[in-house]
Amino acid sequence: xxxxxxxxxxxxxxxxxxxxxxxxxxxxxxxxxxxxxxxxxxxxxxxxxxxxxxxxxxxxxxxxxxxxxxxxxxxxxxxxxxxxxxxxxxxxxxxxxxxxxxxxxxxxxxxxxxxxxxxxxxxxxxxxxxxxxxxxxxxxxxxxxxxxxxxxxxxxxxxxxxxxxxxxxxxxxxxxxxxxxxxxxxxxxxxxxxxxxxxxxxxxxxxxxxxxxxxxxxxxxxxxxxxxxxxxxxxxxxxxxxxxxxxxxxxxxxxxxxxxxxxxxx
Amino acid sequence: xxxxxxxxxxxxxxxxxxxxxxxxxxxxxxxxxxxxxxxxxxxxxxxxxxxxxxxxxxxxxxxxxxxxxxxxxxxxxxxxxxxxxxxxxxxxxxxxxxxxxxxxxxxxxxxxxxxxxxxxxxxxxxxxxxxxxxxxxxxxxxxxxxxxxxxxxxxxxxxxxxxxxxxxxxxxxxxxxxxxxxxxxxxxxxxxxxxxxxxxxxxxxxxxxxxxxxxxxxxxxxxxxxxxxxxxxxxxxxxxxxxxxxxxxxxxxxxxxxxxxxxxxxxxxxxxxxxxxxxxxxxxxxxxxxxxxxxxxxxxxxxxxxxxxxxxxxxxxxxxxxxxxxxxxxxxxxxxxxxxxxxxxxxxxxxxxxxxxxxxxxxxxxxxxxxxxxxxxxxxxxxxxxxxxxxxxxx
Numbered sequence: 312x313x314x315x316x317x318x319x320x321x322x323x324x325x326x327x328x329x330x331x332x333x334x335x336x337x338x339x340x341x342x343x344x345x346x347x348x349x350x351x352x353x354x355x356x357x358x359x360x361x362x363x364x365x366x367x368x369x370x371x372x373x374x375x376x377x378x379x380x381x382x383x384x385x386x387x388x389x390x391x392x393x394x395x396x397x398x399x400x401x402x403x404x405x406x407x408x409x410x411x412x413x414x415x416x417x418x419x420x421x422x423x424x425x426x427x428x429x430x431x432x433x434x435x436x437x438x439x440x441x442x443x444x445x446x447x448x449x450x451x452x453x454x455x456x457x458x459x460x461x462x463x464x465x466x467x468x469x470x471x472x473x474x475x476x477x478x479x480x481x482x483x484x485x486x487x488x489x490x491x492x493x494x495x496x497x498x499x500x501x502x503x504x505x506x507x508x509x510x511x512x513x514x515x516x517x518x519x520x521x522x523x524x525x526x527x528x529x530x531x532x533x534x535x536x537x538x539x540x541x542x543x544x545x546x547x548x549x550x551x552x553x554x555x556x557x558x559x560x561x562x563x564x565x566x567x568x569x570x571x572x573x574x575x576x577x
Numbered sequence: 578x579x580x581x582x583x584x585x586x587x588x589x590x591x592x593x594x595x596x597x598x599x600x601x602x603x604x605x606x607x608x609x610x611x612x613x614x615x616x617x618x619x620x621x622x623x624x625x626x627x628x629x630x631x632x633x634x635x636x637x638x639x640x641x642x643x644x645x646x647x648x649x650x651x652x653x654x655x656x657x658x659x660x661x662x663x664x665x666x667x668x669x670x671x672x673x674x675x676x677x678x679x680x681x682x683x684x685x686x687x688x689x690x691x692x693x694x695x696x697x698x699x700x701x702x703x704x705x706x707x708x709x710x711x712x713x714x715x716x717x718x719x720x721x722x723x724x725x726x727x728x729x730x731x732x733x734x735x736x737x738x739x740x741x742x743x744x745x746x747x748x749x750x751x752x753x754x755x756x757x758x759x760x761x762x763x764x765x766x767x768x769x770x771x772x773x774x775x776x777x778x779x780x781x782x783x784x785x786x787x788x789x790x791x792x793x794x795x796x797x798x799x800x801x802x803x804x805x806x807x808x809x810x811x812x813x814x815x816x817x818x819x820x821x822x823x824x825x826x827x828x829x830x831x832x833x834x835x836x837x838x839x840x841x842x843x844x845x846x847x848x849x850x851x852x853x854x855x856x857x858x859x860x861x862x863x864x865x866x867x868x869x870x871x872x873x874x875x876x877x878x879x880x881x882x883x884x885x886x887x888x889x890x891x892x893x894x895x896x897x898x899x900x901x902x903x904x905x906x907x908x909x910x911x912x913x914x915x916x917x918x919x920x921x922x923x924x925x926x927x928x929x930x931x932x933x934x935x936x937x938x939x940x941x942x943x944x945x946x947x948x949x950x951x952x953x954x955x956x957x958x959x960x961x962x963x964x965x966x967x968x969x970x971x972x
Contacts, residue, residue: 347889373615374601374604375613376601395614398611398612398614399580400614401614401618402617406755406758406759409751409755430902432902435763435764435902437747438747438754441747441748441752442751442752442754444719444752445723445751450719450720450832450833450834451720452719452748453744453748454748467837471744471842472717472842473743473744473842474656474841475656475840475842477716477839478836478837478838479718479835480834481833481835492895525578527758529578530579531636533618533760534760535760535762535793536618536791536792536793536794537618537619537782538791539789540788540789541787541788542787543920547946547947549948549950550948550950552950552951552952556953557964557965559951559961560961563933563949563962566933566949567877567910570909572877573876
């Protein structure tokens, strides 16, 4: 049995600014990290591995340097890595990304289960998981909160449906996206990392993905285009309070009374 | 292949593009500028190259006949016929968009024994509600619902499909969009219609203080999800529409997902429904201050909310988190304490009627959208505020 965990390298900082003169996006530093929600996907894979003796693969798409995030996957328990890297993948939107990753997953033999984190911290869309499932034509359940049972036929999971809680079975092959809190993730282990130095990492270009339709990847395969990026303008008139802490507290309380948020008697 | 291309004759390898690229997608390798898979097509390199050595190569594509796709379809989110208010907000926005292109708004409702609930949507002036009423469809299952959604789109051919960014909406919309191999923009905060039926979709992007304006010009339908409390709800008006009872072949409803048990969730107080919110962020360091803020929330009959760091530290559950990875809120008043105001957070609360921000750093971006700015130590300030309220009580 093979489990594939989809992971992503994201910027370590959320601070991005646009230079008002040049229009250039500026990030503070260029550090990257593993998308934090992917740790829960890895931990879920480990729990399923204990019961099924499955092998855990990690897959990502990105530049060559994204190999680091696969190694991070190894330190969390994965045993084989797959990196989709090719300039032909550049400029991909959700649809083209999902298609590329699905095509990468097709290169791995006998995949039964694909696990994704609930979303990434840089895109925050939560769309790639369900779209991969659709491309592969397999069922999926998003926002899995609890792994109720697992065997060699499939999973039983608890899913949050906003006003309802649903416990449902899902046969392999299938895809799940997992909520934060499904399991407590373990810290990366040095022992695992050390053992991982010989684990294979496969570099996949578009040409190496058997069956991949080049019209469906990168910019060509992306129906959406970013027409422009901009810093939001604020037309709010801000009243900046002056004075000591007590004076400012008095002004705020008065304002709350004026707005009837605090009753006169309160 | 479409993409950015470097004209090697013009390129002088100055390295500016590699230095400026926010995604580290450009590298100089073996005396050549190479663009890697990290490229997001922001085109900054193209705009800023001093030698104009970068240009965009486009594919020859068949141009879509946009006139074949018309009307706006709103997906109705509900639980056993109880309609989620995001639906009414989407109808409100859809009516506004449809007016620009002189087209109609239709709804799609999937479930079991839902005709009566579907009928209530006609009060908002929609032209039709397409109802798929089948016991097999009582509960949301992504595969079955995708089949139904596909059936509906194939017979209506809508130019735009709007889906609430709820748990099921965010699971269903990508699946359906992928089936039609079309674009989907998540969590749009602004939607505008162009006369040629292109939908302008604006959303926060790249995890930072940046908005992206996204278009889907050569594919239909144009899918967008919108969170609850982002758009204004539709008003009731004269009924002009009708219910269309639709059916789908049973063989298409053979979900692989087996339902074992469905239970109503114990409803916790939802921060999206609170009138007053006290939001706590990274700048609040100690438990004592948190307790004071909880007390303040009680005094103001409000709820506690927070930004991502307090969920990551385990202090609060994700139900209380405001922002792109949490909830969107639109309260009468929000007071933020120790929150700097990254767009991740502000995207979820900037619709609040009154924003009072308290932060020690006077350059915090939160002050740009706050109505009242208080530059102060949070701990000291909340103490003073409580004293002030309680002091007045004694008078």
